[in-house]
Amino acid sequence: MSQTSEPLRLGIAGLGTVGAGVLKIVRQKAALLEARSGRSIRVSAVSARNRDKDRGVPLKDYAWEDDPVTLATRDDVDVFIELMGGSDGPAKAAVEAALKAGKDVVTANKALLAHHGQALAELAEANGAVLRFEAAVAGGIPVIKALTEGLAGNEITRVIGVMNGTCNYILTRMEDGGLTYDEAFAEADGLGFLEADPNLDVGGIDAGHKLSLLAAIAFGTQVNFAGVELEGIGKITIEDIRQAADMGYRIKLLGVSRMTGRGLEQSMAPCLVPAGSPLGQLTGGTNMVVIEGDQVGQIVLRGAGAGEGPTASAVMGDVMDVARGLRVSTFGQGAKGLVSATPARATTPAPYYIRTALVDKPGALAKVAAALGEAGVSIHRMRQYDHTNEAAPVLVVTHRTTRAALDEALAAMKALAVVVASPVALRIEEV
Amino acid sequence: MSQTSEPLRLGIAGLGTVGAGVLKIVRQKAALLEARSGRSIRVSAVSARNRDKDRGVPLKDYAWEDDPVTLATRDDVDVFIELMGGSDGPAKAAVEAALKAGKDVVTANKALLAHHGQALAELAEANGAVLRFEAAVAGGIPVIKALTEGLAGNEITRVIGVMNGTCNYILTRMEDGGLTYDEAFAEADGLGFLEADPNLDVGGIDAGHKLSLLAAIAFGTQVNFAGVELEGIGKITIEDIRQAADMGYRIKLLGVSRMTGRGLEQSMAPCLVPAGSPLGQLTGGTNMVVIEGDQVGQIVLRGAGAGEGPTASAVMGDVMDVARGLRVSTFGQGAKGLVSATPARATTPAPYYIRTALVDKPGALAKVAAALGEAGVSIHRMRQYDHTNEAAPVLVVTHRTTRAALDEALAAMKALAVVVASPVALRIEEV
Structure with a gap:
């Protein structure tokens, strides 16, 4: 079913845990990937800040580039895999260079897409390239694919998600361990769960980026991260958690997006959910996305939201799509057709x-x-x-x-x- | 991103609730479907046993065929949608005729694929056609897509599922309503939840069909329904349910498949699962599929397993894939590469x-x-x-x-x- 039997050649920029994980999969599962996609998948070149770091995987078989932009435009690279992170700077420059050169791009970079998603989608389209980002949202859960493709016959009515494992870990530890917010925060920090700038996690920014991407696909709108109402978990007290539990609820940093008559609601804020619901029962660092469609009803997707294996799995899902010749528009429809929706403050009546x-x-x-x-x-x-x-x-x-x-x-x-x-x-x- | 801007023309055989649901979506969401797929989707012709039945949707705009085989091979049909059911007879004849004519096929027919999946996959491939069956497994949950595409970078280690809503309804009612098996069965029957041959449900056959399809994709094996160890729920007593609950478990009709050194395990039988696990918390008619991969860890997918909207959603997901030019081999790799695995009785040690x-x-x-x-x-x-x-x-x-x-x-x-x-x-x- 694949379009070609030529090898698919990857260039990977960023060799942190996820990049190393992708390299391992490509090396160790070559036969499986070829059986499934009908062609061999190999890595031509890599790039990272430090060439000499031990990543548990040998780099000698791959060309090395110091500059990710050079990597992105190499003749022997069909797919540029961007795992550097950051909404601007080298990540943006390299992705743009790749798309302009007609290379397909796979990225895990939610910040980049939350800030520049529309422009990049237009750039991809103008150059006949695909831009895929399954790994940017909810780690290993194939939620972008489910929403864009599997549920494409639905009018989506609401998207809800717990998409920052660190926040969910902190809230879970406050509840089950009786820790204060500061204690749970310190514990998460000690475990290495927090970003260098912790406000990306506990301020809801990281999860807000993800929500803005899901909303664009769900409602056919231009990504609008600035339109996400953001509120972090820093003000949640242990009393809130206990009293909410007493009333039959759990507190989650919850992303909610829906299209209303007043505009597009996007909210990432602490909310109460029924303790017995799938979202209420989600503990620890696991992620969950709930998609509601007019035909399908409610679909719940749950899995690891971070980590080497799950994130590399999502990157490889996108790579396999490209290898198989499965080419879908970045946000599920032509970029020029995505509408600029008016942001609406969460006005839907709620308890x-x-x-x-x-x-x-x-x-x-x-x-x-x-x-x-x-x-x-x-x-x-x-x-x-x-x-x-x-x-x-x-x-x-x-x-x-x-x-x-x-x-x-x-x-x-x-x-x-x-x-x-x-x-x-x-x-x-x-x- | 789509391959063509020509309209995609459907022929639908079988106009029960699902067929009527598909017709409604195509009529009512024409603009949305076109925006997403880049081409218009329309129905050319339909076929059913009774032309005059009121299905809540007018049929006058479509050509009528009494014979689904004739429908399947019409020049104005690009995609044949088979919603008649039955592992043999007209459904099989029409699907074969469509594939031989190079038409793509979308079906919700788990029995057909469980019994003839390998031959049909080979036939599709020989004729350059795709054969898609998202609606055949777990209703509206896009599980075929998740397993075949989203998780394609994983070696799948285990697939578990509650995939017969009727059985789960009966077991739930025994637990929460204190009903005997016979009482709960009668209640499900009264609500119209049971197949004409109830053994398809309570004997685990329907769910076993579904499991055999998931196993083929997960493990790259030829569909082998005969290799599924089947045990129904008829021997479960209310005491079992109460005592299991007392020990912290719930009883589910659980499909489990894994590849072992001894061969392919496929079991559809009543099992105990921890009451606090996502599977244990699944009540009523909802379905759940748990996929475990070496990279991604555990992914849980939950949603409605039956009904007009959810099943039509799955059919439309496949139709949208075809409209977008997304063409994947039936079981995720070339049919000739699927191996004939030795069936292994569930020999993995378990409590x-x-x-x-x-x-x-x-x-x-x-x-x-x-x-x-x-x-x-x-x-x-x-x-x-x-x-x-x-x-x-x-x-x-x-x-x-x-x-x-x-x-x-x-x-x-x-x-x-x-x-x-x-x-x-x-x-x-x-x-």
């Missing part, structure tokens, strides 16, 4: 969880209830806990309400003399 | 759950323990329950053991005078 603390005086709770009622926010469940230091923790689960009504209610609560802790609200995502 | 009942006499339990020990089966946990009618139910969870040792232990137990209920053993699948 919310509100945490605050009240002075221990008669009538305090009634005043909070009244403030909510006046803003049109209806209370589903309300609990007051044993007070500490004269303040009694109170939490409220509302019925579905608009964000505007909620903000009004929160402002009114803050103005009450009986409210001693500025109220914190988290959306409850119904899944 | 087992054993249920029996003993006379209420001193030393009875010790005799059972001794029989297990003499066969080399080590006991992990053992419980004796309050006795009824002079017999005390006993259940044992063993450590990992071979099936041969287990069978020896079961035979020895049966021979004991104190054992009054023939022991029943179920494998515990570690996930």
Whole structure:
């Protein structure tokens, strides 16, 4: 079924764990890859910052390039594999050079695509090249393929995901280990789970990049990372986690995107999900993406979101597609047809969880209830806990309400003399 | 990116709920499908047993053929969509005719492929046609695509699946509703969940068909449905379900396939899985497929296994692939390269759950323990329950053991005078 029996020749820039993992697969599984794709796959040349580092795989069989741009445009490279990272700089320059030279590109670089996805998709198309990025989203889970191809007969209604394993690890450890946020953060850091700039993880930026790519495919829109409402997990307390659990929920850094009459919603923020749902049951560093389509209903995909093997698996999935002659537009349709959607703040009505603390005086709770009622926010469940230091923790689960009504209610609560802790609200995502 | 801007013309044979669902998608989503595939998709002709039945979608725009073979070979049909069902007869004749005429074929027919997959794959290849069957396995879950394409860089180590929603519904109702097997069966029947021949469902045949297709892709082997060890759910009692739950397990009709040194294991049988695992938490009619690869680790895919929308979604995924020019060999590699694997009885050591009942006499339990020990089966946990009618139910969870040792232990137990209920053993699948 393959188009040609010529070998497919790879050039790999970036030889960290993922790059080394790809090299190992190509070396060790040559016969399997050839049986499946109908052609041999081999590496022509590689590039990295340090030539002498031991990566557990010999490099002597491959040409070496110091400059990834030179690598990307070599005559003996059919597919340029970009594993350097970074939204700009050498990664961008090399990918652009490869596409301009008509080379196919496979990348794991979510930042690059989140910032320059539209321009790169147009560049690929203009040069008859494909640009694939399965490894950029949710590690080993073949979610880009599922969304772009497998579910192509659906109008996608919502995409939800837990796509940063580090955040999920921290939240899981706060819940099951009783750690504070700072303790869980330090533990994750000690295990090497955090990016050099930890805000990429805990600030939701990395996961936000991924969400913006899924949204582009799902809704046929131009990638718009700037339109993602971002909120990190730094403000989540152990009390939030315990109280949410007490109410039957778990807190996740949740990406949610849907197209509404008001525009494209993209939100990456801590949310509550039912503890018994697949998302609620996801613990540790595992990722999960939930795709909802008008025909298929709900599809749940779960797997490792990072690591050498899973990420290299995703890179190789894209390489095998190219080897087999499977050529799909970057975001599932012609780049020029992708529309520039108006970003909409998450306006779809949802239930919310509100945490605050009240002075221990008669009538305090009634005043909070009244403030909510006046803003049109209806209370589903309300609990007051044993007070500490004269303040009694109170939490409220509302019925579905608009964000505007909620903000009004929160402002009114803050103005009450009986409210001693500025109220914190988290959306409850119904899944 | 598409190969051509000519319209893609479909011929659909079989207009049950799925066929009608496909017609609706093609009619109602014409613009979306064209934006994504780069070409228009339209239906040229249809065929079904009854022309006059109201299917909620008008047929007057399409040519009608009484004979699906004639439909399959029409000049104005590029893709033949077979939704008639049945492993032989008209479905087989029409698919063969289409392939011989060089038409691409999309089918939801697991029985056809389980019985004739190898011959049909060879026929497709000889005629330059593709044969796609995403809808044949696990309904709307794009599992064929994930396994064939997304995970193509992996050596697959195990495939596990709950792929018959009816069986999972019956087992769920026995557990959460306290129904007997017969009651739950009657309820499923009343809801129209059962095939005309219910043994296709509860005997594991339908799910076994699906497993044999996944195994062929996963392990590069010729489809061998006859090599699937089949056991239905008819012998599962409510006590099994309760006692398994008591031990932290749930019972599922579980398909498991792995390649071992002894050959290809394919088993579709009731198994215990940890209640807290994704498979254990799967309730009702939902399907789940777990794929394990040497690189990717464990990928879990979950979604609706049947129904108009989900199945039509899968059919359309295949149609969109054809429209986009994505052409992959039927089982992920050239048909002639698929090997004829020796079927191996499930010989991989596993823990087992054993249920029996003993006379209420001193030393009875010790005799059972001794029989297990003499066969080399080590006991992990053992419980004796309050006795009824002079017999005390006993259940044992063993450590990992071979099936041969287990069978020896079961035979020895049966021979004991104190054992009054023939022991029943179920494998515990570690996930």
